[in-house]
Amino acid sequence: MNQNQKIAIIGGGYAGMAAAATLAQRGIAVTVFESAKQLGGRARGVNYQDTELDNGQHLLLGCYRETLRLIELVGGNIEQDFVRFPLQLELHGQFSLKAPNLPAPLHLLVAFVQAQGLSWADRLKAAGFMLRLQLAKFRLDRLQRGMTDCTVAELMVRYGQTGELTLKLWEPLCIAALNTPIAQASAQVMLNVLRDSLNQTRADSDMLLPHLNFTALFPQRAAQYVEAQGGKVHLACGVETLRCVENGFELTTPQGIETFDKVICATSPTAAERLLRGMVGANSFAQHAVRINSYPQDMDSTIAILAALPQQPIYTVYLQYPADCRLPTPMLGLHQCTSQWLFDKGQIAGQHGLIASVISAEGLHQDLTQDQLAQAVAAELQQKFAFPDAPVWYKVIAEKRATFSCNAYLVRPDQRTSVLNLWLAGDYTAGDYPATLEGAVMSGVKCAAEIL
Numbered sequence: 001m002n003q004n005q006k007i008a009i010i011g012g013g014y015a016g017m018a019a020a021a022t023l024a025q026r027g028i029a030v031t032v033f034e035s036a037k038q039l040g041g042r043a044r045g046v047n048y049q050d051t052e053l054d055n056g057q058h059l060l061l062g063c064y065r066e067t068l069r070l071i072e073l074v075g076g077n078i079e080q081d082f083v084r085f086p087l088q089l090e091l092h093g094q095f096s097l098k099a100p101n102l103p104a105p106l107h108l109l110v111a112f113v114q115a116q117g118l119s120w121a122d123r124l125k126a127a128g129f130m131l132r133l134q135l136a137k138f139r140l141d142r143l144q145r146g147m148t149d150c151t152v153a154e155l156m157v158r159y160g161q162t163g164e165l166t167l168k169l170w171e172p173l174c175i176a177a178l179n180t181p182i183a184q185a186s187a188q189v190m191l192n193v194l195r196d197s198l199n200q201t202r203a204d205s206d207m208l209l210p211h212l213n214f215t216a217l218f219p220q221r222a223a224q225y226v227e228a229q230g231g232k233v234h235l236a237c238g239v240e241t242l243r244c245v246e247n248g249f250e251l252t253t254p255q256g257i258e259t260f261d262k263v264i265c266a267t268s269p270t271a272a273e274r275l276l277r278g279m280v281g282a283n284s285f286a287q288h289a290v291r292i293n294s295y296p297q298d299m300d301s302t303i304a305i306l307a308a309l310p311q312q313p314i315y316t317v318y319l320q321y322p323a324d325c326r327l328p329t330p331m332l333g334l335h336q337c338t339s340q341w342l343f344d345k346g347q348i349a350g351q352h353g354l355i356a357s358v359i360s361a362e363g364l365h366q367d368l369t370q371d372q373l374a375q376a377v378a379a380e381l382q383q384k385f386a387f388p389d390a391p392v393w394y395k396v397i398a399e400k401r402a403t404f405s406c407n408a409y410l411v412r413p414d415q416r417t418s419v420l421n422l423w424l425a426g427d428y429t430a431g432d433y434p435a436t437l438e439g440a441v442m443s444g445v446k447c448a449a450e451i452l
């Protein structure tokens with residue numbers, strides 16, 4: 001590609017910065033426009049009471065190859081940046097599954113057979129189901145002819161994974177991985193996650209929690225990397241309109257109007273829909289609206305798909321207790337409680353006494369006020385771990401549109417659009433993964449590869 005072409009990336013989240021870093025690696029100077037004052041988007045650092053938090057506790061898996069590779073490309077060091085521990089699913093006092101030190105996928109089968117809190121019959125059913133999935137290469141159509149998708153709940157019933165097995169294993173796993181209730185969640189996407197995290201090397205199922213916040217972990221480093229290659233990263237500089245002009249695109253921002261040859265729109269789906277809608281009907285649009293037959297979606301369909309994408313919330317309650325308060329493990333689930341997963345930031349990032357409680361997907365907790373939610377979480381910590389009655393402070397971060405709802409049969413927009421030289425990047429674009437950092441990064445890398 002011509003190195004002098006001007007490339008704009010709209011959005012400085014993980015997808016946008018992955019695209020920017022990939023292009024910078026090839027010596028291409030890109031311009032990133034980010035509407036917020038900081039980078040990171042839905043995975044960003046937040047400062048509260050002089051304490052570094054994130055907008056939500058994030059967890060990476062060992063199989064997030066592209067994310068981990070790019071963190072290292074821009075100057076990170078995986079061993080130093082993260083606490084890494086082997087797969088361990090623990091629902092306090094109810095269920096425990098630990099992967100032993102054996103090669104994959106044996107580690108998983110043994111983990112299922114040795115799981116505590118399930119009957120022998122259920123353990124064997126779970127191990128047998130995993131074996132069947134492996135034989136079917138984690139594809140629904142190989143599991144059952146003609147089946148392209150169904151909900152996770154339907155799959156579990158069909159393969160006898162009912163009762164305690166669903167309540168203690170598959171439902172918490174599905175909500176954590178897909179941020180979608182099992183009655184709606186896509187079984188095929190769930191199988192993709194199981195395939196990549198549980199079925200390959202043992203390290204793929206490792207869980208990684210960073211010592212530093214999510215803006216510092218990758219997007220900020222990526223910005224320095226991009227700037228070192230001659231690129232620019234503009235913060236607090238949202239793109240207000242995107243318009244096709246002769247031989248390119250015109251972007252309007254608070255800094256003025258600038259023209260680019262190629263654009264990657266790496267915003268949230270809602271913002272992407274708004275920008276694309278603004279393009280339709282622009283005078284010169286037709287010039288660029290090259291409908292290439294192999295492209296799966298025309299612009300109207302892309303906009304319609306974006307508008308129809310269902311969303312799910314994630315609530316994170318941070319509670320600061322005295323420094324000597326700690327959980328039995330850095331990460332711990334609670335069975336049928338308000339808190340789904342608890343993270344001990346003391347053991348993860350040296351922030352002693354700080355607990356993050358994560359509540360994923362829609363549910364009754366959304367009817368509570370923030371005070372009531374924090375009190376419910378504090379009561380659980382008091383009851384189960386003898387924490388003091390009340391924390392020193394708490395902060396509830398409600399991300400109401402945290403991720404798209406990863407429903408069965410969901411149609412997602414392709415990275416390529418029907419407009420030449422305009423791509424969409426983001427966790428919601430077409431791919432194997434649910435809304436995750438890895439999904440976002442892979443989409444950004446894919447758009448950059450198309451440009452290259």
Ligand SMILES: Cc1cc2nc3c(=O)[nH]c(=O)nc-3n(C[C@H](O)[C@H](O)[C@H](O)COP(=O)(O)OP(=O)(O)OC[C@H]3O[C@@H](n4cnc5c(N)ncnc54)[C@H](O)[C@@H]3O)c2cc1C
Nearest residue numbers: 011013014015035041042056058059239271426427436437
């Ligand atoms: C609370 C929470 C917990 C999560 N936990 C996990 C987890 O444990 N593991 C995991 O893998 N994933 C997790 N996720 C999902 C993960 O954070 C997202 O999938 C990922 O961050 C999405 O990145 P993105 O770049 O696609 O989108 P975004 O992060 O939304 O980035 C889009 C960027 O575009 C900017 N923007 C929007 N409009 C404009 C405009 N007009 N001009 C310029 N800029 C604009 C936004 O400010 C934003 O910075 C979680 C998400 C949340 C919210």
